[in-house]
Amino acid sequence: MMGNYFKTALRSFKRNKGFTLLNIAGLTIGLAVCLLIIFYVFDETSYDRFNSKGDRIYRVNSDTKINASITSSAIAAPKAAEALQLNFPEIENTVRLLSDEEVRFKKGEELVLEKNTLFCDPSIFAVFTLPMLEGDPNTALAEPNTIVVTERMAEKYFGTTHVLGKVLTRVGDDNKSTICRITGVIKNLPAQCHFEADCLESMASQPIASNQNLAAFFPFHTYLLLKPQADYKKLEAKFPAFLKKYLDFIDAMEKQGDYIKLNLTPLYDIHLHSNRANELSANGNIQYIYIYSGVALFILLLACINFMNLSTAHAAGRAKEVGIRKVLGSPRTGLVLQFISESVLMSFFAMLTAVLLAWALLPAFNQIAGKSLTVTSTMIGWLLPAVTGITLIVGLLAGSYPAFFLSAFNPVKVLKGQTVAGVKGSRLRSLLVVFQFAISIFLIIGTLVVYNQLSYMQHKSLGFNRRQVLLVKHLNALNKQGAAFKQEVLHLPGVTSATLSSFVPTGHRRWTNYVSANNNVHQTEFWPVDEDYLRTMNMSLDKGRDFNAALSSDSSAIIINQTAARAMGFAGDALDKTIVLGDNQKQYHVIGVVKDFNFNSLRDNVSSVVLTMTTAFERKKQGDRPDVLAVKMNSDNLSALLAGIEKKWKSFSNNQEFDYSFMDEDFDNLYRAEQRTGKIAALFTTLAILIACLGLFGLAAYTAEQRTREIGIRKVLGANVPDLVVMLGASFLKLVCIAFLVAAPLAWLFMDKWLQGFAYRESISVWVFLVAGLGALLIAGLTISSQFIKAAVANPVKSLKVD
Structure with missing residues (x-):
């Protein structure tokens, strides 16, 4: 039975090539965007998941308030790790990391700058999962002037990973040389790690690591490994009493409204949920995950709406088929399955094309998003079930309404030619068109606001002149x-x-x-x-x-x-x-x-x-x-x-x-996330408009086809081409205006909240809404005009002969 359904679906696709191409094109774009965002979200949410004990690792943060100065930092005093483990039995282990940003090692006669270097306690291998290829993780960093290097760094200096016992000469800020013995080689850290390191140095080499002042302000990143079943929230609640035990001035500070506080951030939350001072590297932002996921979902919905609109608009062409099937005894369930199978089959073809399109666009998307996404065997393991599931969901979602709509035709009325088809009189179809263009206008406004804020930041007076300033480093x-x-x-x-x-x-x-x-x-x-x-x-x-x-x-x-x-x-x-x-x-x-x-x-x-x-x-x-x-x-x-x-x-x-940079380029790098957001928003907005226009183009074509005889009669009675085009397009442009009225206030609320994240921001100007509204009208007008002009200039004699 299903084989027969699919054969019938293929015949239908062949008979209606234009309809099929429009639907597959819209679904392909929507699915390709969905796949790219899935890759992006998977990468962003995978940070630090390689750690086998990651669900028990927490970073210690420091919050301070001294008079009007409030600081939220990702660091703690050198003494904090030892003191916390001493006082709380629920802590299994601790480790401290100290960034050593500019380290120079000798490579022959050349001095090589290494920017990804960390001082670490020996316990780093007991807390984090850093597979060691050579050396003993229990003793590798126990002594001063010992280092553990990654495969990449070992290959760089020695051409091999078998470097245990070899030495590297470290040249310090005072140009004094220190001989460092290599005591271990680890695998390269995954890209999805919240810190970067090619070289781990012994913390015993760092004098400030022994500072006993719990209020000392040194950039030590401290991590706790809690015992299984330990509740970190309950542990946090004990920190105020812990600080009062070690710092006798806490009570006096609190009386003045000041404070020093410690709190914890789960390891898995650092990359997307932490934006504190002194982060080890630039983190992501969970808000952008929500935004990109929402936009991808909306674009996929646009494609599904296109399918529904075009299928129901095309109903007149299949009305007689439905009537004959019903007269011959076909039950409604069989008709529903027939149309659902057509939808799933079209979704399957679109998914195949979308996979190829997403694979082809991945390098360009990486460049825009600042990622290095690749399709790995691990990704394929979950991608195949995901693709299958998305194909079925999209097929059912896009095809369910057309299937029930078409299968509900009365066979007597159908065979008498009394069915209502096309756009005219369809409230649901009008609502879907409004929804499509509301999303598109929302995205246009959002993109304009992002670029307007970027322009404001780039041109705002900062109190110094960053133009034509060269920074010579090191x-x-x-x-x-x-x-x-x-x-x-x-x-x-x-x-x-x-x-x-x-x-x-x-x-x-x-x-x-x-x-x-x-x-x-x-x-x-x-x-x-x-x-x-x-x-x-x-x-x-x-x-x-x-x-x-x-x-x-x-x-x-x-x-x-x-x-x-x-x-x-x-x-x-x-x-x-x-x-x-x-x-x-x-x-x-x-x-x-x-x-x-x-x-x-x-x-x-x-x-x-x-x-x-x-x-x-x-x-x-x-x-x-x-x-x-x-x-x-x-x-x-x-x-x-x-x-x-x-x-x-x-x-x-x-x-x-x-090594040098220009100050204006360094300033622009501060807003790399916003720049990427602007580029991705512009890309998604373009795709959303393209999908909406594909659907609008198809609806315009079927509307013109449905009203061919009406157009012929009006021309015979003296109507000119401009009047006919205006008459045919007015209903569509009215829907775009309604979409603007829906999208504009929502976009203002959403983008105003986004702008609240900037202490210095540009207000949302009226021109943004005018450009978005007029732009949407112009795009919609250009999309439908070709079909309506074609219908309006047709010979009325031929139009009146249409059956």
Whole structure:
């Protein structure tokens, strides 16, 4: 019986090629988008799932409030891991990770920069699942100056993974060499890991790891492995009493409304649900998973709606077939199964095409989404059942209404030609068209808002000028000659100024400290800079003066931003006020107030920052600590200037790698997630409009075909072509207008909530809605006009001869 159904379905497809192609095209696009999003969601939700004990691993976070300064961080004090395990028996093990971002190892005569390096406790292999190919995981990192490398790093330095016992020479910031013995080789970390590491160094090599102050602010990422059946929420509830046991000033802080708190984040939640300061790497966002999944579902629904609309609009062509089948004794159940089988078969053909299309589009989608998605054997294991299930669901969903609609025809009325078919009089079909275009208009508005916000962020005044600023990195490789290198660069034509510092507004390095002012403690950014910093960054002073290297008193001078002045109670006049640095109690006097500048993402408000001047003498004494040279340029020949700076670099660094970036590019990278969202939204919007237009095109064609005789009569009675086109298209354009009225307020509510995630944002302009509404009308008009013009210009004599 089913074989007969499928044979009949194939004959129907062959007779109605245009109808079949439109339906398969719409379903193919919808299914291809669905598959791409499934790949994306699967990748994003797979982070850290490779850990066999992952459901018992939790990260310790720190939340602090000091006066107006509130910090939510992904780190804890060095002492926290030991103290927590000592006090809570439900903790089975702990491990600390400390990022060592810029490590240089010797490879022959070359110094190679390694950015994915972590200091780790020996227990890392007992907590995380990091399969070791060589070495003993129990002792690999027990001693100082021992390291464990990945397969990738072993191949890079030695050309083989059999490197147990070999050594690598580590060159530190002070250019002192340390011999590191390789005690283990592990498999490369999966891409779905919330931290990256090619080299694990022994924590015993890090002096600050033994700091016993539970309130110390060091960037240690601390993880707990709880015992089976332990409840992490109950453990969290014990943390306040735990902190009071070790920190006797907690009660006094709480009386002032301040606090220090610890809390836990499950390992599986880190990538998608955590966006704290000091994350080990850039995390994803669960909201974008919901958004992309919702859009994919809507696009698939658009394709299904197309199928329903075109099938019911095409009902007139199959009415006699249904009537004859019923007269010959075919039960309604048989007719329903016939039409459902046609729908499932069409869904099957569309899925085959969609799989090929998704596979072909995967490289382009990877580039847009910033992923490296591939179809693996693991993916195929769940993909085949998923594809089968989606095919059946789509076939049943898209074909159910047309099947029941067609099978319900009265055979007597059908054979007398009294059936109602096509678009005219179908409220459900009109509702579905409204739904289609409401989704499309919603996506158009959302895409315009995203791009408008991106444009706003890219053009907003940040309080500094990021244009034509080159950042030369890793100056610690110059063996204490950073200041001399700066002077040489200043002599190059096209260089207007330069500054040495480890802290730039678009950088990731931050130093948070505590200062005392007006008898209150304040948490603030603390940046050592040189005397040329404000000039090079083009920052403006609100009050006071800039640093002066010729004044010895400026070694204890500071410049604060306007936010810090307000937070410290210096809103009237901060000049000559005294501020005490918390860690060494050194006193500084304020010589200037710089206008607020954004040194974080525009998602966050400007926070307090304090600038201190590091003199040339102090840089020499400290081993030339600044590791970035920011160069302000004014040159028409940028390539020649870059070549000149690189030549100077190599003369100072003994031909080491020249690593640089442009500040405006670094700024744009802060909003990579939003840029990707904009591109993906634009892609999905285009596809949604394309699917809606395919359906509208088919409906217009069948409407014109149904009203052929009416058009002929109107032409004979004197109607002209424009009047006929307007008459035929008015009902469709009216539906688009209704769709706009439905979509516009929903889009405003949704996008306004999205914009709330930015401290600095552009309001949703009226022009966004006007462009979306007029654009949808124009697209719909162009889609249906070709069919209606074709019908309107046809010879009325031939039209009146249509049966």
